[in-house]
Amino acid sequence: MSSEPIIEVRGMGKAYPMYDKPHHRLLQMMVPGPSSRWYKEFQALRNVDFSVHRGETVGIVGCNGSGKSTLLQVICGTLAPSTGTVHVRGRVAALLELGAGFNPEFTGRENVYLNGSVLGLTRSEIAARFDDIAAFADIGEFIEQPVKSYSSGMYIRLAFAVAINVTPDILVIDEALSVGDEAFQRKCYARINAIRDAGATVLFVSHSAGTVIELCDRAILMDRGEVLAHGTPKFVVSRYHKLIYAPVEKAAAIREGIRDETATRLKTQHVEDVAGAESAPEPSVSPEDAAYLDEGLVPQSTLRYQTRGATISPPRIETLQGRRVNVLKPGGEYVYTYTVSFQRAAVAVRFGMMIKTITGLELGGAASTPAGMSELITGSGDVLTARFRFRAMLAQGVYFLNAGVTAHDADGETYLDRLIDVAMFRVMPDEQRLATGTIDFHVASEINAEAVLVT
Ligand SMILES: Nc1ncnc2c1ncn2[C@@H]1O[C@H](COP(=O)(O)OP(=O)(O)OP(=O)(O)O)[C@@H](O)[C@H]1O
Ligand SMILES: [Mg+2]
Numbered sequence: 367m368s369s370e371p372i373i374e375v376r377g378m379g380k381a382y383p384m385y386d387k388p389h390h391r392l393l394q395m396m397v398p399g400p401s402s403r404w405y406k407e408f409q410a411l412r413n414v415d416f417s418v419h420r421g422e423t424v425g426i427v428g429c430n431g432s433g434k435s436t437l438l439q440v441i442c443g444t445l446a447p448s449t450g451t452v453h454v455r456g457r458v459a460a461l462l463e464l465g466a467g468f469n470p471e472f473t474g475r476e477n478v479y480l481n482g483s484v485l486g487l488t489r490s491e492i493a494a495r496f497d498d499i500a501a502f503a504d505i506g507e508f509i510e511q512p513v514k515s516y517s518s519g520m521y522i523r524l525a526f527a528v529a530i531n532v533t534p535d536i537l538v539i540d541e542a543l544s545v546g547d548e549a550f551q552r553k554c555y556a557r558i559n560a561i562r563d564a565g566a567t568v569l570f571v572s573h574s575a576g577t578v579i580e581l582c583d584r585a586i587l588m589d590r591g592e593v594l595a596h597g598t599p600k601f602v603v604s605r606y607h608k609l610i611y612a613p614v615e616k617a618a619a620i621r622e623g624i625r626d627e628t629a630t631r632l633k634t635q636h637v638e639d640v641a642g643a644e645s646a647p648e649p650s651v652s653p654e655d656a657a658y659l660d661e662g663l664v665p666q667s668t669l670r671y672q673t674r675g676a677t678i679s680p681p682r683i684e685t686l687q688g689r690r691v692n693v694l695k696p697g698g699e700y701v702y703t704y705t706v707s708f709q710r711a712a713v714a715v716r717f718g719m720m721i722k723t724i725t726g727l728e729l730g731g732a733a734s735t736p737a738g739m740s741e742l743i744t745g746s747g748d749v750l751t752a753r754f755r756f757r758a759m760l761a762q763g764v765y766f767l768n769a770g771v772t773a774h775d776a777d778g779e780t781y782l783d784r785l786i787d788v789a790m791f792r793v794m795p796d797e798q799r800l801a802t803g804t805i806d807f808h809v810a811s812e813i814n815a816e817a818v819l820v821t
Contacts, residue, residue: 369419370455371417371418371419371453371455372418372419372420372454372455372456372535372536372567373417373418373441373452373453373454373455373536373567373569374417374418374451374452374453374454375414375415375416375417375437375440375441375450375451375452375453376415376450376451376452377413377414377415377449377450377451378411378413378414378415378440378447378449378450378451378452379409379411379412379413379414379447379448379449379450380409380410380411380433380436380440380445380447380448380591381407381408381409381410381448382407382408382410383405383406383407383408384405384406384407384408385404385405386406390404390405391404391405409591410433410436410591411433411436411437411440411447411591411592412591412592413450413592414433414437414450414591414592414593415593416586416593416596418567418569419567420456420535420565420567421562421565421566421567422567422568422583422584423562423567423568423569423570423581423582423583423584424567424568424569424570424582424583424584424585424586425570425571425572425577425578425581425582425584425585425586425599425602426438426569426570426571426572426585426586426588427571427572427573427575427578427585427586427587427588427602427603427606428587428588428589428594428606429589429609429610432588432589432590432591433588433590433591433592434540434571434588435462435540435571436591437588438460438462438538438540438569438571439462440452441454441458441538441569442458442460442462442538443458444460444462454536455535456534456535456536456567457485457486457532457533457534457535457536458485458534458535458536458537458538459485459528459529459530459532459534459536459537459538460529460537460538460539460540461522461525461526461529461537461538461539461540462538462540467481467484467525468480468481468513468521468524468525469513470512470513470514471512471513471514472512472513473509473510473511473512473513474500474503474505474508474509474510474511474513474516474524475496475500475509475510477513477524477528478492478496478499478500478524478528479492481525481528482495482528482532485528485532485534486532487532495531495532498527498531499524499527499528499531500527502523502526502527502530502531502553502557503520503523503524503526503527504523504550505520505523505524508520509524519547519550523550526554530554530557530558530561533566534561534566535566535567536566536567536568536569537558537561537566537567537568537569537570538568538569538570539558539568539569539570539571540570540571541571541572541573555577555581558570558581559581562581568581570582575603575606575607575762575763576761576762576763578599578602578603579599579600579603579762579795582599583599584596584597584598584599584602585597585598585599585601585602585603586602587602587605587606587609587624589609589621594609594621594624594625594628595624595625595627595628596628597628597631600795601631605624605627605628607660607663607764607792608620608624608660608662609621609624611660611662611663611664612662613661613662613664616661616662620662656695656698656794657685657689657691657693657694657695657698657700658691658693659690659691659692659693660692660693660792663692663693663764663790663791663792664790665766665787665788665789665790667766667786667787668785668786668787668788669785669786669787670783670784670785670786671781671783671784671785671786673782673783674780674781674782674783675708675709675710675712675773675782676706676707676708676709676710676712676744676771676773676782676783677706677707677709677783678704678705678706678769678770678771678783678785678788679704679705679706679707680704680788680789681702681703681704681767681769681785681788681789682702682703682704682789683700683701683702683703683767683789683791684700684701684703685698685700685701686699686700686701686755691791692789692790692791692792693791693792693793693794694758694791694792694793694794695758695793695794695796696758696759696760696761696762696793696794696795696796696799696806697757697758697759697796697806698757698758699755699756699757699758700755700756700757700758701753701754701755701756702719702753702754702756702767702789703751703752703753703754704751704752704769705749705750705751705752706749706750706751706752706771706782706783707747707748707749708744708745708746708747708748708749708750708782709746709747710746711743711744711745711746712743712744712773712774712775712782713742713743713773713774713775714738714740714741714742714743714773714774714779715740715742715743715744715750715771715772715773715782716733716734716735716737716740716742716771716772716773716779717733717734717750717752717769717770717771718731718732718733718734718768718769718770718771718772719731719732719752719754719767719768719769719770720767720768720770721756721760721765721766721767722765722766722767722768722787723763723765723766723804724763724764724765724766726766729760729765729804729805730805731768732754732756734752734754737779740774744773752769752771758791758793759801759805759806759807759808760793760804760805760806761793761799761801761803761804761805761806762792762793762794762795762796763792763793763804764790764791764792764793765790765791765792765793766787766789766790767787767788767789767790767791768784768785768786768787768788769784769785769788769789770783770784770785771783771784
């Protein structure tokens with residue numbers, strides 16, 4: 367039956383035994399039975415319910431420890447559920463954590479055969495694919511070396527090469543791709559797309575919002591062992607962000623809010639059980655008014671360098687009309703602003719800002735005056751406001767801001783106050799985006815039809 371889900375998880379729970387002392391594990395093995403329990407149970411998954419249909423690509427997001435890997439392992443059959451049922455109808459190729467699936471003492475070649483046979487291929491079928499696997503892994507002579515001598519990157523190359531060459535019905539990937547280098551990651555994503563296009567089902571865990579939105583038909587948000595939200599990738603990723611940036615005191619309310627929202631959406635959309643379910647529409651907002659304030663979007667890495675006679679107050683991002691925002695529309699114009707109180711006189715004062723990626727890469731910023739050209743002199747008690755108008759020519763994602771004020775003193779130009787990661791903002795996705803990469807350089811493309819010679 368084609369409408370039968372290829373993966374069906376019903377009321378599934380997984381409890382891990384937790385031992386207070388190492389020797390309790392031993393005692394449990396020696397004296398098993400319900401009367402003497404030497405462990406407590408940790409409920410890593412509870413009441414998980416969802417199904418995946420043939421050909422769907424489903425992303426799983428969630429905080430560390432929320433149960434994503436455990437869920438994938440149960441689906442792959444490497445872990446047994448404690449309660450509920452899991453039905454998987456097809457051949458699963460899995461890329462779980464490093465170490466799973468390979469025998470470290472065997473060579474790469476031997477592991478390809480071992481892995482292939484675990485995945486249900488005969489020896490001659492593996493032999494027929496071996497060259498493709500080795501070529502994809504591209505680890506040269508190491509294919510004949512024991513896997514224990516591999517770097518983590520080499521290991522994942524080989525594991526991925528096997529997984530995609532066994533023509534799986536279901537490909538399960540747990541963050542593994544982030545281990546490989548960029549070129550290899552691209553090659554893998556291209557292959558995943560080809561596998562999807564050929565009709566396979568893909569289930570993968572990723573912390574990258576962009577990847578989930580780009581690749582997936584649907585997404586699931588795991589939270590403390592439960593499915594907190596599921597629906598369109600955009601809906602799920604936005605709720606995931608809301609949750610990770612939630613201030614501690616608001617987390618419980620936000621969690622409940624997401625749960626209610628998901629229940630309402632499911633009632634109206636039947637997202638879960640409709641094969642190839644159409645994406646639920648995002649809440650509609652007019653383009654002019656699309657930027658908004660997400661109170662939870664507060665950096666946790668703010669660092670203040672020692673102040674020397676001036677103090678920067680917490681900066682804000684505003685629309686040109688002065689409305690405070692931090693979720694920005696790509697391409698929109700905004701103002702980054704902060705006030706500085708001077709506790710002493712300063713000469714040649716300059717103000718600065720910098721926008722950075724989540725990895726700290728400085729994308730671009732500005733100073734209020736060119737170096738060496740400021741004639742601004744401030745006195746003790748002065749309060750000045752710096753306003754930097756900028757255009758968010760950025761890809762969707764999260765960005766961080768610095769703020770700084772400098773002046774000239776005996777040692778040359780020095781910071782009077784400097785704040786790192788003092789503010790953050792998120793750029794919304796843009797379905798019409800032509801630009802690729804992080805920064806939109808406003809590239810204009812032109813395609814001209816030339817006479818095509820047909821021979
Ligand atoms: N073998 C185990 N024994 C006991 N507890 C475990 C075991 N494996 C995982 N857990 C616990 O189960 C919970 C879920 O873990 P899991 O690895 O599934 O999380 P995750 O969402 O994949 O996290 P991450 O983003 O860090 O990979 C965690 O609290 C973890 O400590
Ligand atoms: Mg994990």
